[in-house]
Amino acid sequence: MHELSIAQSIVELAEQQARSHKATAIEELELEIGSLAGVELQSLEFALESSVKGTMLNDARIVRHDIKAEGRCGDCETEFPVETLFSPCPKCGSYAVKIIRGKELRIKSIVVK
Ligand SMILES: [Zn+2]
Structure with missing residues (x-):
């Protein structure tokens, strides 16, 4: 299962961080997950x-912070929310759209004891 390996690497990364701060436990973990990160949240x-x-x-x-995906049109520079990886620009219809956020899946911060 894809999500399981993601979860395990999140745990590993967080523990590495905590150890480098000589912590013994983690109190809080903040995650940022983009709507196009390709994970099933549940x-x-x-x-x-x-x-x-x-x-x-x-x-x-x-x-968990859910990040709504946004794209920028390469032709007219319009920025707009995107639902899928292949959304055309709502202003000019171009498909030269660059995803500027929403693909991230990262640890935003951890609070250690
Ligand atoms: Zn455009």
């Missing part, structure tokens, strides 16, 4: 629940 949440067991994240509060 599966990810479920995967995280099982992945944190017995780790420094065992009792951590996980805060």
Whole structure:
């Protein structure tokens, strides 16, 4: 399962960070997940629940920020919300659209004990 490996790498990264701060536990983990990141949020949440067991994240509060995807038209520079990777520009109809946000899946911050 795709989401499970993502969850495991989130846990690993967070623990690495915590260790580098000589922490023994993580109190809070903030995640940023773009709407085009390609993850199923419910599966990810479920995967995280099982992945944190017995780790420094065992009792951590996980805060998720969902990032709405936005694109910028390469022809007329219009910025607009996009639902899929292949959305045309609403202003000029061009498909030369660059996704400027919404593909991210990252740890925004962690709070350690
Ligand atoms: Zn355009």
